[in-house]
Amino acid sequence: MFDLDLWREIFQSINKNRTRSLLSGFTVAFAILLFTILFGIANGLKNTFKEEFADTATNAIFVMSGRTTVANEGYQAGRQIQFKNEDYEYIKEEFKDKIEFITSVVMRNANASYRNEKNSYNLVGVYPDYQFVEKNEIIEGRYINKNDLDNETKVIVIGRLVEEDLFINESAIGKYINLNGIQYKVVGIFMDEGGDNEERIIYMPITTAQRVYGNNDYVNRINLTYSPDLNYDEALGFSSLLTRKLKTRFSVATTDQRAIRVFNMAEGTQQVDQMTLGLTVIILVIGFGTLIAGIVGISNIMIFIVRERTKEIGIRKALGATPRSIISIILIESILITTIAGYVGLLIGVGVLELVVGDKLEVYFITNPGVSYSLLIGATLTLIIAGAIAGYLPAKRASEIKPIVALRND
Amino acid sequence: MLQISQLHKSYPIGDSSLHVLKGIDLSVEEGEMVAIMGSSGSGKSTLLNIIGMLDEADSGDYILDGLKIKDLTEKKAAVYRNKFLGFIFQSFNLINYKNALENVALPLYYQGMKRKERQELAMYHLEKVGLANWAHHLPKELSGGQKQRVAIARALAANPKLLLADEPTGALDTVTSHEIMAFIQQLNDEGKTILMVTHEEDIANMCKRIVRLRDGVIIEDTKVEQVRAEQHV
Numbered sequence: 001m002f003d004l005d006l007w008r009e010i011f012q013s014i015n016k017n018r019t020r021s022l023l024s025g026f027t028v029a030f031a032i033l034l035f036t037i038l039f040g041i042a043n044g045l046k047n048t049f050k051e052e053f054a055d056t057a058t059n060a061i062f063v064m065s066g067r068t069t070v071a072n073e074g075y076q077a078g079r080q081i082q083f084k085n086e087d088y089e090y091i092k093e094e095f096k097d098k099i100e101f102i103t104s105v106v107m108r109n110a111n112a113s114y115r116n117e118k119n120s121y122n123l124v125g126v127y128p129d130y131q132f133v134e135k136n137e138i139i140e141g142r143y144i145n146k147n148d149l150d151n152e153t154k155v156i157v158i159g160r161l162v163e164e165d166l167f168i169n170e171s172a173i174g175k176y177i178n179l180n181g182i183q184y185k186v187v188g189i190f191m192d193e194g195g196d197n198e199e200r201i202i203y204m205p206i207t208t209a210q211r212v213y214g215n216n217d218y219v220n221r222i223n224l225t226y227s228p229d230l231n232y233d234e235a236l237g238f239s240s241l242l243t244r245k246l247k248t249r250f251s252v253a254t255t256d257q258r259a260i261r262v263f264n265m266a267e268g269t270q271q272v273d274q275m276t277l278g279l280t281v282i283i284l285v286i287g288f289g290t291l292i293a294g295i296v297g298i299s300n301i302m303i304f305i306v307r308e309r310t311k312e313i314g315i316r317k318a319l320g321a322t323p324r325s326i327i328s329i330i331l332i333e334s335i336l337i338t339t340i341a342g343y344v345g346l347l348i349g350v351g352v353l354e355l356v357v358g359d360k361l362e363v364y365f366i367t368n369p370g371v372s373y374s375l376l377i378g379a380t381l382t383l384i385i386a387g388a389i390a391g392y393l394p395a396k397r398a399s400e401i402k403p404i405v406a407l408r409n410d
Numbered sequence: 411m412l413q414i415s416q417l418h419k420s421y422p423i424g425d426s427s428l429h430v431l432k433g434i435d436l437s438v439e440e441g442e443m444v445a446i447m448g449s450s451g452s453g454k455s456t457l458l459n460i461i462g463m464l465d466e467a468d469s470g471d472y473i474l475d476g477l478k479i480k481d482l483t484e485k486k487a488a489v490y491r492n493k494f495l496g497f498i499f500q501s502f503n504l505i506n507y508k509n510a511l512e513n514v515a516l517p518l519y520y521q522g523m524k525r526k527e528r529q530e531l532a533m534y535h536l537e538k539v540g541l542a543n544w545a546h547h548l549p550k551e552l553s554g555g556q557k558q559r560v561a562i563a564r565a566l567a568a569n570p571k572l573l574l575a576d577e578p579t580g581a582l583d584t585v586t587s588h589e590i591m592a593f594i595q596q597l598n599d600e601g602k603t604i605l606m607v608t609h610e611e612d613i614a615n616m617c618k619r620i621v622r623l624r625d626g627v628i629i630e631d632t633k634v635e636q637v638r639a640e641q642h643v
Contacts, residue, residue: 014509077437315503318464320492320520320568322485335643404464407503 001410006325008204010333020308024301025341028386032293032342032379034286036349039375042283049272060133060271061102061239063091063222063246072253081250082260083218091197091224094245098238102126102221102228106209110179110202114166120272121162123179123202125209133223134192141173148205157188177202178201182212191357234268239264268372287383294342295386302334313398314406323399330398333392335384342383412438412461413550417470419456431467431625437640440604443598443636446607446615448623457623458607462495463487486622492520496565500577502557502587504549509565510536510560510628512518512546517568535563539593562593566602572610574599575606579613584642592639612637 065081070390088104089177111118124130127261132142139160147153154241156177163186164173176183183203203385210217244254244264252259306313419431430453438444448454459465460472463479472479474494482490496517497503504513511532518528536542539559541552549557558578565573578594579587591613598618600603605619613619615637622630 005519009519012507055642311503312505315505315521316516317488318462318491318497318503319517319564320488322488322520324485325520390582402464405460407499 005333007197010329011334013329013333014336017305020305020316021337024298024305025337025344027297027301028294028338028383029348031245031290031297032383033349033352035290036346037352038286038290039283040349040353042279044278045334046276049276055358056067058265059225059228060241060265061224061226062261062263063224063242064263065221066094066261068252068259070262072256073175073251073252079259081252083219083222084162085219087246087249088222090249090293091222091242094241095238098230101132102131102222102224104206104222105128105130106191106206106213106218107220108209108213110344112162112166112202114137114175116170117163117168118167119165121200121202123204123209125206125213126203127206128184130223131190132204133225134198136190136192138188138190138383140171141186143188143190143203144203146276149207152207152211153205154182154184155187155191155204156184157203159201160189160191161199162202163189165200209243225234226266232270235266236264249315275399287343289318290383291386295390298334298387298390301395302330302391303334303397306330306398308393309398310401310406313401314403317401317403318407322327325402326399327395330395331388334394335387338387339388341382342386366401411440411475412436412605413440413471414461415471417457417472418468419460419467421466430626431460433526434470434626434628436621436628436631437482438603439596440603441601443595443604443618444538445620446605446616446623447609447611447614447620449609450548452623453532453626454607454623455523458574458576458605461572461605462497463491488520494569494571496570496573497567498558498561498578499563499573500580502549502554502561502581504557504560507548509546509548510541510552510563513549513560514567517552517564522570532563532567535567536560538566541562545625553586554582555589558582558586558590559593562590562597566597571603573602573604575604578606578612579608579637587613588639588642595636595639604616 014214047058063083068075068077068079068081071077082162083104086302088102090111092099094101108123108343109120110123110126111120113119124143127149128144128146130136131138136143141157143157144155156179158172158177166172166177167175172186172189177186179202190199190203206219209220218356226238230238239262243260246252246260246262247254247256250260313321315328414434414436417431417436418627420429420625421425422428424511434457436562444453446457456465460467460483461474463482466482474490477490479490479621504510505516508516511529514529514535515532518531521528523531524572531535532544533542536545539562541559541563544552544556544560549560558581575594579590582590594604594606595616604617608614616636616639617634618636619633620630621628
């Protein structure tokens, strides 16, 4: 029920005791300000961690080959292991229930030119699945598709920065780029959150790459993502099984660390997850600490206020104020001061994060600091509850004041 | 109007207790104007506080306007105080951040009266005590006599059956005291029942009946010839 008179009483009390209200508000505002800034900066740290790993799917596994370092099964050490298309097919077939996306990769360097613009880029021959393993996002056109693979078409998908480098003020889609003397049609442009280098790459169908560069079925590496249904332990088990099977297939000693290398992103992801969790816990502890300090602060000031107003409360009671009306006045005043002051602190904090800090701290691993809307709503509710908690004890004390004692208090 | 019988009250002091009221019997009729006198420590203020429901007796009966006052909850006491009683204090007890009008309107607020209505009524009572022009002044801008008149207006605002005054002239000079007394006498003339604690003989003589307390018992209860305060003004 909205009682206009009650609010009028409360506003009069706040307004007529401005210094006191400001003072108690200041504690809360400051606590919330600190909380917001801490939270925002910690969020920035988290964002940095996330971004470092954002360019590749977190469930990715890379399979690479090298020279053997241990003699095995009659082979001498120093033998070069070379993956071929059949190895890709083998892995795809052998582990089909555990694999989400898989692609083999041919990597080359290419001198690209379009009209007068020239530059050198990494050229990667891929399967369509590569897009999902690398988390590339098509911003224009399309990615490599099955038809390209089957027909060995001379099409390429270029990174956003390749387009920026070679195409001055025009769209690259449909244009032809010259790569080492052969013309390729640009069918798509992608972006990648992993940074500039990841956007200076040219993709073409792996079949085309194999035909043009060596006319063989060699592949440089095999990238895949495991099924998201696998948990952390299962994922590690999968990659070690994969390693074992490949070593057997290529007659590589189990102790050989270089001939077959399988890198599982899950190991890195696990570490980052733990770090972020630790960070979150620290933020929450510090945040709640500040908030509790703020609540205790208001509670103290409210107790002081009640003591100061003992006589007034006694007079009100002598004139017929019920305990409930006394509780309402103190409690609502406390909630009002807490909420308004807290909100001011919150706004200043968000303002500081957005305007003052902004992107200036990126060198210190703080990216895009800020607080989410859900946190703001949560904070508002917390403030109201905090105000109620802070005001409850003093309000209760006020309602228990005996008018006779209060009035004697001259 | 008011019947009290065998009222006892003691306060704990450390391990022992102080027996302040030792069996008070008192009845007051409607329209009376009673002065309760006694030296300090005689129990006169305690008696007034019990009558005013600001304090509760240990034993004995207290009947106000046919209603037995006993074991009241805080809420009920608040409602009864608001409905039956008007208080006038020695130190006025106005709320310092509210202006005269708001102070007078406060008991009406606790009655749940609408804002406009209670302001009109409060204004009427301020006019009655001659302070209509001071309605929007804060207590600190008023003289002692004016403050007490605001307090009287406030005590009257809820139209109580009984007016309780605790040393109403204690903080005022003689001239102002007589002004206030003249006003209280006028209220009594209009039919208000008034109970007043004082230790000043001349003020007590302006009432119609004097009850003397000593050490927690009534030692004298006499009707007196009322001295009109106007004679002194």
